[in-house]
Amino acid sequence: MTIRNLHYFFSPKSVAVIGATDRAASVGATVMRNVLQGGYEGELYPVNPHHDEVAGVPCYRNLDRLPQAPELAVICTPPATVPALVAQLGALGTRAVIVMTAGLDAPAKQGGTTLRQAMLDAAKPHVLRILGPNCVGLLSPRARLNASFAPAQALPGRIAFVSQSGAMVTAMLDWAGARGIGFSSFVSLGDCTDVDVGDMLDYLAGDPETQAVMLYLEGVGDAAKFMTAARAAARCKPVVVLKAGSAPEGARAAATHTGALAGADLVCDAAIRRAGMLRVHTAEALFEAAETLARTRPLRGERLGIITNGGGLGVLAADALAAGGGKLAVPGPDLLARLSAGLPATWSHANPVDIIGDAPAERYAHALQAMLDSDDTDAVLMLHAPTAIVPSVEIARLVAPMARSAGKPVLFCWMGGVSVAAARGVCGGAGLPVFDTPETAVDAFLQQVGYARNQRLLMEAPPAMHGSEVDAATARALVRRLLAEGTEVVPEAEAKAILAAYGIPAVETRIAHNVDEALAAAQAIGYPVAVKLRSPDVTHKSDVGGVVLDVAGPQALRVALDAIASRLARQLPHARLDGYTVQAMVQRPAARELFAGIATDPVFGPVVLFGHGGIAVEAIGDRAVALPPLNRVLAGDLVSRTQVAKLLGQVRQWPPADLDALCDALVRVGQLAADIPEIAEMDINPLLADADGVLALDARIRLDAARGGKLAITPYPRYLARRHQWQGETIEIRPIRPEDGAAHLAFFRALTAEDVHYRMFTSVASLSPSQLARFTQIDYAREMALVAVAERGGVAQTLGVARVVADPDHMEGEFAVIVRSDLKGQGLGRLLMERLIDYARASGLQVLTGMTLPDNERLLALARALGFKASPVQDGAVQLRLQLQAR
The missing domain is CATH 3.40.630.30 (Gcn5-related N-acetyltransferase (GNAT))
Incomplete structure (x- = not known):
């Protein structure tokens, strides 16, 4: 179930509070007080077997005595009572219940199941939806309903707030009230036993009263459901996410570097990005982003034009923009001429456009109109410090209508206190984003940039590769054989065969079971060669001295093989030596060492990782994550989010790396993750990239038949x-x-x-x-x-x-x-x-x-x-x- 019967939570014609009481500091008393003080105008039915009246409202001894089935019920009674109450309400015809009670994981008296499962079993036949349990409740200002035990009422507005944390609900409600921020709805999800994040996103996507959604997220249950709901909602309106748990996780044991590097928060961040939502990291940024995105036009580019009446303000804004990786618009000759026509000769003649401290309102209007008309800017930030020459409010009254009708976003920073309060009010009343400092204004613009990028990713629907491009059948057959043999860590040669089936270039590698076979393989390949040990008991061969490079001839090869065997016996005496692999020694001096691979997240399933490669890959920690399947655009975005991306262009005498070949390889890695879910981890390290393309030097794959991961995003069928x-x-x-x-x-x-x-x-x-x-x-x-x-x-x-x-x-x-x-x-x-x-x-x-x-x-x-x-x-x-x- 998703949105079925959810409308009863937000616009119920009648509400029953079960467990209502006059006992001070109790949940039942608090909910009754909040419903009454909120001004709810529907029918209100307190239910308590010990009272005839609660808070001045006639009280009913049990549900059977109610004059009608309540459209919404709020349960504030002990855990053991909840399943029976839900069953009674379902039979009466109630279709929405808020369960504030905690402790439903205790065993039920009958059947040996938990109270939670008994509650769900009682609700299912009636399609009765449950919010909670263990939640603060819900506020719906449109219905003047506060069905919660939060300490404050919610002001009406156009933003919905949904939280998995009750404490965050009460704190945010208080924070927003002090700042006059209103809401279309305010929801505490609690344990998400029935109604979850995906359900709420689906409902709010179609809610005409909601202009933007703010989401406090601690975790995701059903990743596929969450992603499809999030993508549907993000297509309709801005969705801003404050995700808890962003601190770096400790490295976990894994067979591959990608497995160790794929932290849960990194994966969730990739999911938020791919769904077209925007992630922020503070509560204040959550509100600012929701307000800004709901109040401004979509960005068509990333170049910011800045207008200021003081050079210092402009410098602060430009510095903040540079620090955040933003783009300062560069005025062309036409824009410079247009600005000069209405500005004094002493203006800055550059961006930021310093129109001088004595600027009257008309000068602001001239500069703003010039920037709005120019193709050199994609958004405009207007900074103002108060002066005694012209009242700030006069400037606001002139430029606010221009900004409101503009075809590109306009942000305002009225810096100061009492003297600019009226100007802020004019812009705020016109539905324009207003900020107190240049830095917060620039942060808001950068949020718009990030949101616009994510929206573009949302529109990418990668196709599957066709038969001529991949040989999935060969790769699947090899994986099935290895699993049947009990192989978990795939030997290097077989791993490269899987890569080859998907068209990912890899260095020629031959298997040698003994010294003679190694000599024959090296002769066929041609010296110099690299030689590596084959052992099912060794994950990282270089850790035990199992790799020798630049072997120049047969005698050197015999010495290298003997040294590998001796080191293995000394360091891991119980490890098996199944032979060696011999491969061509690659000579590509301009190549950058990268890594690419697959990891399996317990929630989102298979993910693709990319970053800086080499033996210190985990220490460097330069990586980005994307959800498969990928196309060239998504692969390019994945690359761009790493530090090593800066090395892929022209670097001194090195020509640029072939980015098309790199992105194509990442697309194929994503397709491999989609096609063969038994690949729990895969590591291509190093993946060389230069002007001639990409080449996998080493590949490591771990299989797990039991962990076949379902993709979070449905691939092309x-x-x-x-x-x-x-x-x-x-x-x-x-x-x-x-x-x-x-x-x-x-x-x-x-x-x-x-x-x-x-x-x-x-x-x-x-x-x-x-x-x-x-x-x-x-x-x-x-x-x-x-x-x-x-x-x-x-x-x-x-x-x-x-x-x-x-x-x-x-x-x-x-x-x-x-x-x-x-x-x-x-x-x-x-x-x-x-x-x-x-x-x-x-x-x-x-x-x-x-x-x-x-x-x-x-x-x-x-x-x-x-x-x-x-x-x-x-x-x-x-x-x-x-x-x-x-x-």
Whole structure:
């Protein structure tokens, strides 16, 4: 379950407080007081067997005496009473319960299960949703409802706050109240036994009262559910996360460097980034980010223009921007000329634009308009220190309307106290972001930059590689054989064979079981060579002297092999020596040593790591994490988040490394993680990168058949692709891919205005980039678009599309189908719909629905032929409905 019945928490017409009392300092008394003081106007039913009245309100001895089933119930009674109360409420018809009680992990009296499980079992038959247990409660200012034991009321506003910590709820509520910050809702999730973070994100994504979401996160239960809900919410409105537990973790034992480096917080940070949300690290930044993102237009670039009436303020802002890795806009000749036309000759002639301390309001307006009109800036920060020459409020009254109607974000810093209070009020009243210092304003801008980057990552939907690019079958067969043999740590030669199956370049490596075979391998490869020991009991060969480089000839090779065997026997006398590997000695002096690999997170499953390589990889600790699958854009982002990325460009006499080859290798690593979940850890170290591409010198893989990790992000479902014979040609019907954008745009342009109107219920001449991305870059966990594609003249053409979008409960899906206008009436629409219905039924959807106009006779006839029932609805539309599963 996800959002089913959640609306009863936020807008209930009646509330029962079970365990209500007048006993001071009790939860029941506090909740009753808060509900009454909040001004709740619905029916209120205190329930307590020992009272006739609580807080002046008639009290009911038990649930059976209530005049009606409460839409929301708040339980404040001892743990042992909770399951029975939930069962009674479900039978009455209540569909939402807040359980404030803690201690439900105690055994139940019957059945040997816990009270928690007994509570869930009692709720399930009635689809009764439970918030908690062990929670502070919920505040819904829209309903004037404070169903919590928090010490303060919430002001009304447009931001939702959701927290996994009760203490954070009470602290944040008090903090926000002192600053006049309002909320659409304020939710304490407690133990998340039923309603969890994903459920709340799903609900708030569709809540018209919520403009932005703030989330205090301590942990994630179901990663796939969390990611799909977070991505859906982040597509609709800003979601800002304050994640606890960001302190570095101690290194854990692992068979690979990637396994040791993949800290849980690092993985969670990657998930937040990939979901299009923004992570902050302080409570104050949480509020500032939510306010800023909700009040400003989306960024289209990262160059900040700064206007100031004092050089010192501008320097502070520029320094903060540089320290945060931001970009200061560089004014071109046109912008410089435009600014000079309205500024005194002594202005700075650079960014920051110092318009001089005696600037009247009109000078601010001139500079602001010039920057807003220029393509040299993507956002503007206006800094002001008060002077006696012109009242700050006059400046604010002139520039606030300009900023409000601007096509790019404008931030304000009114620095000072009483003298700028009115100016702050003008800008704040206009819904513009206002800050007290240049540094906090720049921090807010950098948050926008990070958020915009994450939003771009959100739109990336990597396709799976095709058969010609990878040999997944060979890699899987090798992994199955190794597991059957009881192998956990894969020998180097076999590890490189797995890499080779996925097209990841690796140095030629041969297995030698004895000295003679080693000599023969070296002769075949050609000297100099590197030789390494093979032992299932040794993870890091260099730790026991098991690696010798630059072996120049046969005699040197005999000496090296003897030394390796002697060192192993001396340092690890019980370790087995299964032979050696011999490989070419690579001579690439300009190559940078990198590492790439796979680790398995207990929550998010397989992840890809990248960073600075070499024997000191763990000591350096330069790494970044990404959730697979990847594409080139996501791989490039992964690389950019490391320090070693700075070494990949031109470095003195070294030419730039081939970033395309590096990103391609990381994409293949991500595909390997997606295809073979039995790979618990993989380490390619070093991975050499230079102008000639990348090359894996060493590879280490650990297998675990029991830890096959489920991907947190649903990969491209290539199994749905199928070829069909249609009208004498072969076409393919498959899930849409991001790279279908150009073909999809051409398909849309081939539609008649009438067909567009039937599909979109309005007249649309073309698709915007965001609309095109929305249609082609989908979350396959919630949505499916099957496209009919034909190869004509060497070009893939989209002939038709059938789409279904599931509700968050995955109970009902809304479909749409459209065929290119010149191909109608040839059976393609029916073929697409039959495939879509098969998919929807197999995915577990119960019902398929759609809306059309009454004069769309072709679709109505097709739908009826496929078993849909047509029913007129309001606004003159017709609803189509098909029952997919037996009731």
